Amino acid sequence: MTPETGTEMISCKEATRLASLQLERQLTLRERLALRMHLAICVGCRRMERQFRFLRQAAGAWMSLKD
Numbered sequence: 001m002t003p004e005t006g007t008e009m010i011s012c013k014e015a016t017r018l019a020s021l022q023l024e025r026q027l028t029l030r031e032r033l034a035l036r037m038h039l040a041i042c043v044g045c046r047r048m049e050r051q052f053r054f055l056r057q058a059a060g061a062w063m064s065l066k067d
């Protein structure tokens, strides 16, 4: 659901894409803002994003252990 408010509001699908993209590369400022704005209004995606963040940390910890 994307209401036409004039501000750049992304869909849940787009928010998920951005959150998973964080695992591969740093988001641009624009992407970060769009994701943040979506997370502010969407509980489901907030939960989803936390899991991605956990994954990223876990992957990072694993990689530093490996070295």
Ligand SMILES: [Zn+2]
Residues within 6 Å of the ligand: 011, 012, 013, 015, 038, 042, 043, 044, 045
């Ligand atoms: Zn959402």
